[in-house]
Amino acid sequence: MLTEATLRWIGGLGAAIVCVCLLAISGAVPLRYNFRNLTVRWRTTLLTVIAFTFVIGLLTVMLSFVNGMQRLTESSGRDTNVLVISASATDEAFSSLTPEAVSGIENLPGISREGEQPLCSRETYLVVNQPIEQPRSEGPKRRFLQLRGVDNAEIAARVHEVRLHPGGSWFSAAGVQQGDADDDETVVEAVIGEGAARELGRDASNWQRDSVKALGRLDVGDTISMGGRRWRIVGVMQSAGSTMDSEIWTYRPLVAFIFGKQSYTTVVARCASSAAAGKLAQFLEKEYKVAPIKAFVETAYYAGLSGTNQQFTVAIMVVAFVMAVGGVFGIMNTMFAAISQRIKDIGVMRIIGFSRTQILTSFMLESLLIAFVGAATGCLLGSLVHGLSATSVVGSGQGGGGKTVVLKLVVDSGILSKGMILGIVMGFVGGLLPAGGAMRLKPLDAVR
Amino acid sequence: MPQANIVRVVNVHKYFRRGSERIDVLNGLSLEVAQADFLALMGPSGSGKTTLLNLIAGLDRPSEGQVIVGTDVISSMSETQLATWRTRNIGFIFQFYHLIPVLTAFENVELPLLLLPLNAAQRRQQVQTALQLVGLSDRMSHRPGQLSGGQQQRVGIARAIVTDPTLIVADEPTGDLDAKSAGEILDLLVELGTTLRKTIVMVTHDPRAAQRAHRVQHLDKGLLVDKPAMAYEHA
Amino acid sequence: MKYLTLILKNIRRNPLRTLLTAMGTMMLVCVVTLIWSVLSFLDRQTSEKSQNLKLIVTERWQLPSQMPLSYADILSKGAPREPNDLTIADRDSMTWQFFGGSTEEDPRNRSPDSILFAFALEPPKLATMMDELDELGGSVAAEFQRVVDKLAANRQGLVVGQSRLDLLKQKVGGRLTLFSLNYPGIKLDLEIVGTFPPGRYDLSAAIHRDYLSSAMDQYERETGRRHPMIDRTLNLVWLRVKDRQEMAQVAQQIESSPQFRNPQVKVETASSGIAAFLEAYRTLIWGMRWLLMPAIITVLAVIIANAISISVRERRTELAVLKVLGFRPNQLLCLVVMEALAIGVSAGLSSALATYLLINLGFGGVTFPIAFFSKFFIPWEAVVLGTIVGAGTALAGSVVPAWSARSVKVSEVFAKVA
Incomplete structure (x- = not known):
């Protein structure tokens, strides 16, 4: 995210700041004098601190969003799994694999087995339009749901290492069950990601459900409509932190039947180790001749979905930079005013024998102190968003596609240190010019 | 009587440039001040007395000539050297006190001590002594705004003597005070000379102030003169 | 003062x-x-408009929307069946087929800069139906009309945004071959006939829809098999209607039509469709x-x-x-x-x-x-x-x-x- 050049630049500034602080501690800078002045001018100090707080707080929130996306793509997938899609597809949604291509993969060496059964999940992933039953007036009237049909739920669960919340079960062999008593039509059984369950629970038509009231999401037994059919939730996946969180799983032949999507999109094969997975992926990519395919170690596939993260990061950096420059002008104003109020003080201190460096240090310290307090408050307030849920899209960042995901905002030490660094750099840059001016004052002119 | 010369000003010239014009302020002036002497410099405006004071205090450097204080040739020191030198050797008293408004009397006096390698206890000791000397032990935690003019100037004096400097320079120390307070301040300065054997150089307009000094030197047009200028005598 | x-x-x-x-x-x-x-x-x-609405017709349940090309003509007219039914004028409809391709034949050498996504459409619709391009005025409109006419006259033409053109390191008049990403086995030889006016379409591209169709026909002649995309090539149909009443009528005509059974289709306003995308x-x-x-x-x-x-x-x-x-x-x-x-x-x-x-x-x-x-x-x-x-x-x-x-x-x- 940060290039090496900027890091080095920040390193240089950091060194300068450390110098200032060391001088402050060791050298004879009248700390109390600076502190007293800050409190005497408390209004100006407070306003400047507030400006810093907002800038750094915003940065923290924005970065926590991208960080949440990043965490999600990083924690999705297993490094022991190999994911296969068709060669021309940029995304699972555009992939199309014939049954021959799929069964050819299943029997390759390197894939783990459970008894006779290879641990290889055959799947059809598709994005489905769902009309929202009672749309809010300003919101959209439909939404996209991510549906994954799997041929064998047990195998899929083993391959993806996904568990259900207590009380849930995987769909039956038929994938359907009897609907409500007065209703002849069967309902489709679905297992749903926690995030998707929360998202669907937001609908006006679902507010009154007991599960939504108790858990904030749909739960086992609730029904939704999709593709002109009723679907009953038979299990909720413990899927937080992965892209599966936003998916709905069902029995694949039903997907083909209801949505007319006959082909497979994805095969995920489980290997004994990550090394084995790497070897298998390479073999499939180079040697597999049954059909043109692309194969990835699953973690690499999801890491490739961080393109949007980078694009957002760039946008955030631009916004943060411009705001920071604005903030720098703000603190410059404060410091120039602080100095012009105290020109006589500076003169006296110089006459008494304080050196230029000490004057410079003294004012830099004031500026840095404001910045530090502002940045720390900003980080603190920004941290309040930690753990909140948000929706976003992760994708390779080009040519459409991408997955809608529910993510958690994550504030971590990296973000906090970025916030503190930016704040302190702002204080440093903003203080430098005014403090430099104070340093150059001629003592005799100053006391006049 | 005074013995060794603490200050020696040798054939000093000082001129300023204003555009292409050269303004001569001091024209080859020489002056000596002995240990524990209390010298008053008088002269009309523009006679160069403040310039001379600034040269002696190491706030400025002469264009030509030498200024020696104690054994230090301060006229050839760099600005940084001068700053360090001032800390240990000069106590400065201003006409308008120039105390730092946000600091208490104690902290104002302590300010120059921060530049010396002293610990907090030592500093406290010295500040208390200085304030006691000027008779303000009971005003230590007051801010300048809470003190009268005379009291503020006494804090200023305490700040000037707290580092135990070689030389005290005072620029119109009574210029902003009423007669009673001015008298008290002058008493204090005289006492510094007699009890602590401090050398004092004072610039003043006020003949009453000059009277209290051991010695009065008159300046006119950048030179020392024996007789005061006519216009000045009635000031 | x-x-x-x-x-x-x-x-x-x-x-x-x-x-x-x-x-x-x-x-x-x-x-x-x-x-x-x-x-x-x-x-x-x-934001929903009440006059001059644009509607989009897409596959009902799935994304990406993929419909057979046989839907195109009927949908473009608004699927009128009865004499009193509303018929959409030719200039008020537009079909979109998305064609993605790379100038690199070998998938391993493809970079984002070598990839081009183009709308395959009827050239005149570029100036009458595309958002913003249908509202151009003055010399910009006249200039763009010339580009559109060139595309209409040249089946193998390509209109492309200036930024995309720069990424491809190409100039107007240049030629390029696109190896398709989403139409397996199809490659198009294209000649750049002009650019979009600066703005929203800087990174976009448009080709003649007849060329894509004939390329798929040729695929069938050469391989003896129907192209796998032939029934899924139509992505979107745009219709312009006067007001909400017309919209309701057209939506009713299309959604009740027995011709669109597999896959089913849906009609919505463009703004509502975009809102659904933005929900994420x-x-x-x-x-x-x-x-x-x-x-x-x-x-x-x-x-x-x-x-x-x-x-x-x-x-x-x-x-x-x-x-x-x-x-x-x-x-x-x-x-x-x-x-x-x-x-x-x-x-x-x-x-x-x-x-x-x-x-x-x-x-x-x-x-x-x-x-x-x-x-x-x-x-x-x-x-x-x-x-x-x-x-x-x-x-x-x-x-x-x-x-x-x-x-x-x-x-x-x-x-x-x-």
Whole structure:
């Protein structure tokens, strides 16, 4: 995210700041004098601190969003799994694999087995339009749901290492069950990601459900409509932190039947180790001749979905930079005013024998102190968003596609240190010019 | 009587440039001040007395000539050297006190001590002594705004003597005070000379102030003169 | 305005502070302008119009929407069956087929810069149905019409945005071969016949739909198999209707038609379709609207408040003198507020104007990928908004300091001086 050049630049500034602080501690800078002045001018100090707080707080929130996306793509997938899609597809949604291509993969060496059964999940992933039953007036009237049909739920669960919340079960062999008593039509059984369950629970038509009231999401037994059919939730996946969180799983032949999507999109094969997975992926990519395919170690596939993260990061950096420059002008104003109020003080201190460096240090310290307090408050307030849920899209960042995901905002030490660094750099840059001016004052002119 | 010369000003010239014009302020002036002497410099405006004071205090450097204080040739020191030198050797008293408004009397006096390698206890000791000397032990935690003019100037004096400097320079120390307070301040300065054997150089307009000094030197047009200028005598 | 001189003098008294305040304001107004431009564009795209609506017809349940080309003609007319049914005029419809291809034949060598996504459509519709291109005027319209005519005349033509053209390192008149990503086995030999007008379509491309169809026919002749995409090649049909009533009628005609059974289709307004796409970005948009914008405006007000309160504090004596001279408290209040306003308005205006010029002409739009929009432009309204933000924050920031200027106590000020 940060290039090496900027890091080095920040390193240089950091060194300068450390110098200032060391001088402050060791050298004879009248700390109390600076502190007293800050409190005497408390209004100006407070306003400047507030400006810093907002800038750094915003940065923290924005970065926590991208960080949440990043965490999600990083924690999705297993490094022991190999994911296969068709060669021309940029995304699972555009992939199309014939049954021959799929069964050819299943029997390759390197894939783990459970008894006779290879641990290889055959799947059809598709994005489905769902009309929202009672749309809010300003919101959209439909939404996209991510549906994954799997041929064998047990195998899929083993391959993806996904568990259900207590009380849930995987769909039956038929994938359907009897609907409500007065209703002849069967309902489709679905297992749903926690995030998707929360998202669907937001609908006006679902507010009154007991599960939504108790858990904030749909739960086992609730029904939704999709593709002109009723679907009953038979299990909720413990899927937080992965892209599966936003998916709905069902029995694949039903997907083909209801949505007319006959082909497979994805095969995920489980290997004994990550090394084995790497070897298998390479073999499939180079040697597999049954059909043109692309194969990835699953973690690499999801890491490739961080393109949007980078694009957002760039946008955030631009916004943060411009705001920071604005903030720098703000603190410059404060410091120039602080100095012009105290020109006589500076003169006296110089006459008494304080050196230029000490004057410079003294004012830099004031500026840095404001910045530090502002940045720390900003980080603190920004941290309040930690753990909140948000929706976003992760994708390779080009040519459409991408997955809608529910993510958690994550504030971590990296973000906090970025916030503190930016704040302190702002204080440093903003203080430098005014403090430099104070340093150059001629003592005799100053006391006049 | 005074013995060794603490200050020696040798054939000093000082001129300023204003555009292409050269303004001569001091024209080859020489002056000596002995240990524990209390010298008053008088002269009309523009006679160069403040310039001379600034040269002696190491706030400025002469264009030509030498200024020696104690054994230090301060006229050839760099600005940084001068700053360090001032800390240990000069106590400065201003006409308008120039105390730092946000600091208490104690902290104002302590300010120059921060530049010396002293610990907090030592500093406290010295500040208390200085304030006691000027008779303000009971005003230590007051801010300048809470003190009268005379009291503020006494804090200023305490700040000037707290580092135990070689030389005290005072620029119109009574210029902003009423007669009673001015008298008290002058008493204090005289006492510094007699009890602590401090050398004092004072610039003043006020003949009453000059009277209290051991010695009065008159300046006119950048030179020392024996007789005061006519216009000045009635000031 | 007899106090104007006084206000201007005060502003010029501390040029440094004025400059810093103005610069700070400009930076923040710039961000506000950018964000507002993105938000207002999205709002416009999703706001439901009542006249001249564009409808999109897509596959009912799935994404991406893929329909057989046989749907195209009937859908384009609005699927009329009865004599009284509404028929959409030819110029009010448009079909879209997405064709993605790379100039690199080997998938391993493909980079984002070598990839091109094009709309395959009937060339005349570029100028009559495409958003914004159907509203061009003057010489730009005439110029673009010539490009459209060239594409109509040249089946193998390609119209492409200037930025995309630069990425491909190509020029108008150049030729390129696209190896398809989503139409396996299809390659198109194209000649670049012109560019889109600068703006929204800088990264887009359009080809003649007949060429794609004939390429698939050729595939069938060569391999003896129908192309696998032949039944899924139609992605979107656009229809223009007069009002909501017409929309309801057309929607009813299409959705009740027995011809669209497998796959089923749906009709919705373009804005509603876009809203569905943007739903995934709702946190992001919410954050920009309710967190970023207000916070930046607050920072701005705080910076101005700081500067103005500093300048009031420094001038307490003067303000007291003005009072002695007979200025009324409210006049002093006005002086301070006007001073802030002068800075705020001029900084806001110049920043928004600079952003407008710089982004639209200099950078060719802000790059911010959200749904299928990638570039955003600053509308001229943003210049007005920037000025208002500058003025508003100046007003908000100067209230408290102006009040303290108003209530300067003459006796206190002079007691200190005396």
